[in-house]
Amino acid sequence: MLTDICLCPTSLSKPEARDAWNGVIHGILSHGRSTGDHLTNLLAAEPDFAMAHAMKGLACLMLGRRELVQTARDAHGEAVRLVAQGGALERERLWVQALGDWLGGRPSVAIKRMEGCLTLAPTDTISMKLSHGIRFMLGDSHGMLRSVENTLPAHGPDHPLYGYVLGCHAFALEETGQYDRAERQGLRGLHFARDDAWGLHAVAHVYDMTHLTDQGIALIDSNAAAWDHCNNFRFHVWWHKALLHLDQGDIATVLDLYDTKVRDEKTDDYRDFSNASSLLMRLEIEGIDVGDRWAELADLAEKRTDDGCLTFADMHYMLALIGERPEAANRLLARVAADAGPQDDTSAVMMTPGMATSKGLAAFGDANYDQAFAHLQRAQPDFQTMGGSHAQRDIFERLTIEAGLRAGRVNEAKTLLQARTALRNGHEDTFAATRMAQIGKMQTLCSAHTAAE
Template identity: 70%
Template sequence: MRTDISTSDISLDDDKALHHWNGVIHGVLSHGQATGDHLAALTTQAPDFAMGHAMKGLACLMLGRRELFDAAQAASDAATRALSLGGATARERLWCQALQDWLAGAPSQSIARMEEAMRLNPADTISMKLSHGIRFMLGDNHGMLRSVDRVIGAHDHSHPLYGYALGCRAFALEEVGRYDEAEQTGRRGLDFARDDAWGLHAVAHVYDMTHMTEQGIALIDGFPDAWSHCNNFRFHVWWHKALLHLDQGDIATVLDLYDTKIRDEKTDDYRDFSNASSLLVRLELEGVDVGDRWVELATLAAKRSDDGCLTFADMHYMLALMGDTDSGAAGRLTARMAQSAQIDDDIGRVMQSPGLALSHGLECFGEADYATAFAQLHAAQPHFQAMGGSHAQRDVFERLTIEAGLRAGRIDDTERLILARTALRGGHEDSFAAARMGQIAQMRRAQAVSTAAE
């Protein structure tokens, strides 16, 4: 039996089909623009290759769009028909089961299928990447590291995908706060895979979390091979660059990156949307007038607020709606989330917590009811991790919680949140934390003067 570039047995016996499957693997690992073309060619060249249909279905679900569930189900049906013809490997059958699990509301079980595939062959990099990606969406940062560490020993210099495996490990290390190891691992990975956008972005995360802004900007500028070939993931890399410039107080560059890179293509992909909405909130919290940039985001958010696929996505839609006190769109999103929270599956449970409290808190923040906003956001904050995404992505909600606390006069509680946020960053105080700690000091001095005058 033949093998693919993940060094795993594959039922494909056609050279062209195998070429395209390898192109899919490389594309998924490198976030390459050509991935979709390879997948379309694969399913045309080998319509009875069940794993190709499973990949298509899983990719649809990862996009977090309600209208793509039908496409994912159709892909699952095609995979089932292909399996009935016989000849599929155990790994291929596991991938088809993973798709069925997610369609049934259990992406956590999809992870288990990928882990089983990795037990069949620890050098199966693409199954590791899928486990890694789904865990990321479910907020399982420690599971990401355990998963990669179980198989990293099967990847060495001779493995064609070694650099990408290191990139995944670097990101997992960063998300559990092992910043020095993450930086070293990510940079080593780039030595073997210069087009690894995920590995590059893992190191950018390190520099964001540790307030090493110059190093982060230089990294992104110095490795264009890692993002120039990318699909929309390149917008996310530029978002990271904007965060680094924001930490430096370089607002002009941040706005330029927003207009010419991050939001140059006004897609409604939730990942692109989250880049944009979270960046505008960060700017406004620093007192920046962002002009009419919210208009197109609010229009898109109102259209997408019924998705209910991912709490992470919904809450970024809410960022664009929370200041709109006239249309009622924010209230409708919270009400829809309450309905989704009644469903007892992986997604519904996150909608329940932290989703409901977070949604209500953001809505109240937009209405300038800061006391209620803080109460709700503070209750949700210990559970933010469950939303998925990264520390850097979820930090917009940390900032809003802190800001609500300051505006509500909850000085002690807010200070504890700031100190915990800085501790998560290895003790590195960024400009946001420094400014808010300065504000707290001023508030305490004012209180002391007021008390002395009584």
Template identity: 50%
Template sequence: MTMQDIFAQPTTLTDPAALDSWNKCQMAFLAHSAATPEHLGAALTAAPDFALGHAVKGMFYVLLGRRELLATAQEAFATAKSSAAATPICAREQHFVDALGHWLDGNPRSALSHFEAVLAADPTDALAMKLDHATRFVLGDSAGMRAMIERVMPAYAPDHAARGYLMGCYAFALEETGDYARAQSVGREGMLIAPDDAWGLHAVAHVHDMTADAAGGIKWLTGRENAWAHCNNFRYHVWWHKALMHLDLGQQDVVLDLYDREIRADKTDDYRDISNATSLLSRLELDGVDVGHRWEELADLSANRTEDGCLIFADLHYMLALVGDNRDAAITQMMGRLHRDAQTNKTNVQKAMKHPGLSAAAGLEAFGEAEFDKAFINLSNARTAMQNAGGSHAQRDVFERLTIDSGIRAGFLDEAEAILAQRTALRAGREDGYAAARRHLIDQGRAAACAAGIPAQ
């Protein structure tokens, strides 16, 4: 006799201990808890033929975006298929297995059709909801993320075990689609239901970032550290958000302290941790801060990832580290691999390598060489499709800043000002510290050109 999980979804599990571990795994996954793999391992130990568990294990590995872990994900996929043959599974579980197969083929967009099929059959399937949300995040599909949640949300009763986490996902989707006031309201309400929902907490932090309210963001995060202390490496990302707020207020010493004490407390080579670190150091340097030798360890790790090619978002942050530490040989190697991947251009991943990947990487390389005109041209070309690289507005903003700064340094003042205005418009028309400083630089550039008798741009 099969049993239902905590979300009233059918499973092939028959062992109460396995079901308990599976339920804990799902709840931990929703909360970004560091205990997630521990609970999944316990479930698979108790039920080694649990096909859905193996499929989810494979999904967890592909979402890590590391080339060497794809073999482990393939093993999980093979085990899921053989387990399904040994213990027949329902259509719902088969969709998860098939979704993993599409991810492994480099086509996460095709995986979405399987999550959507699960949600069409039962919108309250929180596991499918969260995996759909995570996949759309990687793809930069904020509109699809919001639409999916709005379709399923009416089915979530107040007592549904995942309702608070669903609201956290909705808050993030609202923020990424520009509905800042509603995002803040939904995120705060979700935290009352699920106080350990670091994703929802960070969605509200995003609102503060996008509305130029750094002081309010610091106030929101301060005292809520328990909401992310239990997390996996996502906790470093929340600290990163706090550091960005201090940077906007000009508190550079606080930023460097948070970088050393929290953001790079563990010197991992997880691409998400690398992206936190490299984008923060880049912002600091653009603001004229000497970051010392901090680039070195990031470049050492990134030099080992030049052939990775799992996600362009990851590759571009590896490139930031290589440029930051002047690793010319590794930069050349990565550019060569990006060109090879772009020529294939068959999978979702390879298409992103071609655009925006190639132009963005070339722009970063040129910026490191102080070829600011070349950097601006390439980064400007990439920015029209940068959302396809995945991540959030806040994460992609480092590339926006580099585009604007390269334009100013190359003397493309009108063009840089236009991009700066678009950036401010995206932020509810509110000017943050970066925008104010760059507008001042543009004014200075025009004044200097006028004094020299050069026609102003």
């Protein structure tokens, strides 16, 4: 029995297997490109380690791809078989159960298994990270904060993974509106873990939410060591940089970042896709001609209309289809409706807010702004349950407000815009400033028209 880098006992017996497992842990925490290689080495060294098979299955589900669900099921079946042979520790059994829960449509129960691991050992950084990640996918920001703060006392500066815990704490603080604390904790974490892309990006979120664009750009530019080692997460960091430049009105830089960084690799990973589609839509509603860039995304989205793993992913596919492929958009709309219901966690989110959001986006694409606003306004209070971050979901907030303005629903759009600014602790970004100015002009014209009558 060997202890891993989380200071937790494992059922591993070979030092090379323990080293590979530590590599998996570090890779997940740092979003490193070599994580998969470490998992392959681990399974080769000790193929009977059930936790490795559970990790494989959980990783597949986090990718949100229908074709990988069977791979996750196979991994779960093997893990269950190995647990039945005996020798697995309680932490390892909990991971296997978590995979089964998620496969059964209950990622919310999978979280409870991970929290069970943290009850066993609050030093268990990787179980905290997986709880954090699943909660992120469910939009549970307050749960993220509770979970990481419960583990903080067991993660002092002498813990090998201390910096990554600070990074998770920073992100949870940012998502719950505690921007000053998030900035301090994220920057502190980078001193302990120079390759913590998650912590770096948490601080980038802070600067986005508080309209400190110069600081955000400088943060990313001066901390390349935190993200240039990453897997596709580095595209997300570039996306954040593009958002900051967009807030400054530097469209040429935004388009260059899109072409050379954000879509440097034309993947259909839903996270990469959401970066791209949401950025193009931000540009479009600012009146920017994005050329033929939608076509590449629409080709990919058209192949994902039957996916249905994540409402968050489906809504970003819809962004690429509504202006390019209306028939495919209608197929996606019908599939969301067919999947919606009370059966499990995923279908519940498809029902609320998925159905109203997809109808609203389709109507927006048809320039039926009154219907778009009606649907999106109904969905808006529940956008967070789609998962992702405030920054990622903001495209749907922007589209709701934009639909309201184009439909002439000025007062309702203004209320939503004010709530959006309040979420940013009163910091008004360029989108808010331009729309508030537009609202002022519309109200002045309305008043003048009324007076003339």
